[in-house]
Amino acid sequence: MPKLGCMTAATPIGFPTLSPQPGNGSANPSAASQAASGEYVLYGLQGSGSAIVEIALQWCGQPYRVVQAASWEANAAREELRQLNPLMQIPTLRTPQGAVLTESAAILMHLGGRHPDTGLLGADDAQRDQILRGLVFVAANCYSCISITDYPERYTTQTDDASREAVRQAARQRLHLHWTLFADQFPARPWLSGAQPGALDVMAVIVSKWSGTRPYLEAHRPSFFALLKRIEALPQVAGVHAQHWPPSV
Numbered sequence: 001m002p003k004l005g006c007m008t009a010a011t012p013i014g015f016p017t018l019s020p021q022p023g024n025g026s027a028n029p030s031a032a033s034q035a036a037s038g039e040y041v042l043y044g045l046q047g048s049g050s051a052i053v054e055i056a057l058q059w060c061g062q063p064y065r066v067v068q069a070a071s072w073e074a075n076a077a078r079e080e081l082r083q084l085n086p087l088m089q090i091p092t093l094r095t096p097q098g099a100v101l102t103e104s105a106a107i108l109m110h111l112g113g114r115h116p117d118t119g120l121l122g123a124d125d126a127q128r129d130q131i132l133r134g135l136v137f138v139a140a141n142c143y144s145c146i147s148i149t150d151y152p153e154r155y156t157t158q159t160d161d162a163s164r165e166a167v168r169q170a171a172r173q174r175l176h177l178h179w180t181l182f183a184d185q186f187p188a189r190p191w192l193s194g195a196q197p198g199a200l201d202v203m204a205v206i207v208s209k210w211s212g213t214r215p216y217l218e219a220h221r222p223s224f225f226a227l228l229k230r231i232e233a234l235p236q237v238a239g240v241h242a243q244h245w246p247p248s249v
């Protein structure tokens with residue numbers, strides 16, 4: 001598997017200290033039996049967008065466990081994921097009440113709304129407006145490009161490698177442009193979410209991990225790149241980040 005976007009890894013992850021861990025996805029109970037488990041159940045994989053939700057769940061002090069699953073990971077949990085989310089995308093989250101939540105931005109809004117004391121959605125209405133705007137910007141304009149760079153064959157009727165690679169490269173350029181527009185429109189004050197870090201910092205720091213975005217930003221928006229490194233080092237972020245992207249030795 002080429003290391004391009006988020007479809008890169010199969011190492012088990014997600015070992016919060018907040019709840020017992022069941023092991024990997026194939027050993028997990030069925031999706032149906034988890035419905036009233038009293039904890040969040042997160043479908044995800046190392047190096048993927050499920051890191052966004054892990055950070056937020058820990059930030060909110062919510063018990064959860066991770067089911068190792070992804071559309072590209074051929075294990076038993078893959079079918080569970082399909083049942084919950086026919087798009088087969090991660091993160092997919094089952095709430096303690098048994099509801100299914102998909103879309104990382106919506107999950108951040110859910111957790112921030114349920115736990116206002118965490119400040120995930122900012123300290124006041126004006127700040128929240130900008131955080132919600134930023135979350136939708138990243139989901140609509142950046143995360144969506146990752147799907148194209150990972151799966152260019154879905155976005156062209158051409159079947160030859162050169163045509164698919166052309167689609168991938170166009171999406172990659174567009175992704176990098178969208179990040180520069182984001183960096184220019186969402187100033188750090190000193191965090192993307194305002195005086196304190198919050199949901200927009202979490203979304204930006206993870207979605208910028210893929211498809212050459214960080215090297216591009218380092219060259220073209222160095223202060224924004226430095227901000228992302230500061231977000232990575234936050235105590236609310238660093239542990240999950242290191243699990244998903246272990247520091248190279």
Ligand SMILES: N[C@@H](CCC(=O)N[C@@H](CS)C(=O)NCC(=O)O)C(=O)O
Pocket residue numbers: 006007048049050070071072087088089090091102103104105139143146147
């Ligand atoms: N709109 C979704 C996108 C999620 C997404 O694209 N996840 C990737 C992993 S980082 C995925 O599961 N891709 C598999 C596929 O599309 O088959 C979100 O914002 O959460």
